[in-house]
Amino acid sequence: MVFKTRTWLATGVAIMASSAVAFGEMAPGDVKIMDMKVSGSLTGVPGDPAEGRKVFADRKLGNCLACHAVSDQSDQQFHGEVGPELDGVADRWSVDELRAIVVNSKAIFSEQTIMPGFYTLDVGINVRKDLVGKTILTAQQVEDVVAYLATLKE
Numbered sequence: 001m002v003f004k005t006r007t008w009l010a011t012g013v014a015i016m017a018s019s020a021v022a023f024g025e026m027a028p029g030d031v032k033i034m035d036m037k038v039s040g041s042l043t044g045v046p047g048d049p050a051e052g053r054k055v056f057a058d059r060k061l062g063n064c065l066a067c068h069a070v071s072d073q074s075d076q077q078f079h080g081e082v083g084p085e086l087d088g089v090a091d092r093w094s095v096d097e098l099r100a101i102v103v104n105s106k107a108i109f110s111e112q113t114i115m116p117g118f119y120t121l122d123v124g125i126n127v128r129k130d131l132v133g134k135t136i137l138t139a140q141q142v143e144d145v146v147a148y149l150a151t152l153k154e
């Protein structure tokens with residue numbers, strides 16, 4: 001019995017340590033992708049499409065424009081064309097599917113996709129040391145980008 005209690009305590013400590021993400025946010029390792037979906041918000045706070053529009057274009061954040069053209073951002077220069085154009089993307093994918101694509105594109109497309117996973121620690125072995133254990137976007141930035149993508153309907 002003593003042994004069991006100890007194991008339980010150790011598990012409790014491990015869970016607390018891994019959720020050193022902002023309060024109320026899901027840690028990257030706890031996000032489940034099932035049937036190509038991440039069901040429900042990572043933060044419990046609705047995404048802000050206006051913020052998401054900025055994250056999408058910001059080279060230091062999403063940098064999505066580097067690979068994806070979208071007419072809604074025709075005010076920006078240098079749209080990439082490596083990835084599909086995102087006009088009408090919300091007609092092709094549900095919100096939960098869009099969240100899964102942004103969280104970990106490899107889980108949706110393939111290991112070979114060049115699209116980065118923005119909220120996963122599963123990014124391969126050649127990660128710069130200072131980036132180990134970090135995600136490209138925060139959970140709230142993911143929610144904001146997803147809210148923005150959800151506005152792209154035709």
Ligand code: HEC
Nearest residue numbers: 062063064067082083084089101102109113114115116145
């Ligand atoms: C380095 C290039 C690259 C970047 C950066 C990138 N993507 Fe992608 N994305 C792709 C490619 C390529 C695909 C197509 C899937 C494949 O073949 O790998 C794709 C597919 C998608 C799709 C599905 C599109 C459809 O019409 O089916 C969505 C949605 C998407 N990306 C959103 C984003 C968002 C949002 C960001 C920024 C947070 C982003 N991507 C950043 C390359 C990129």
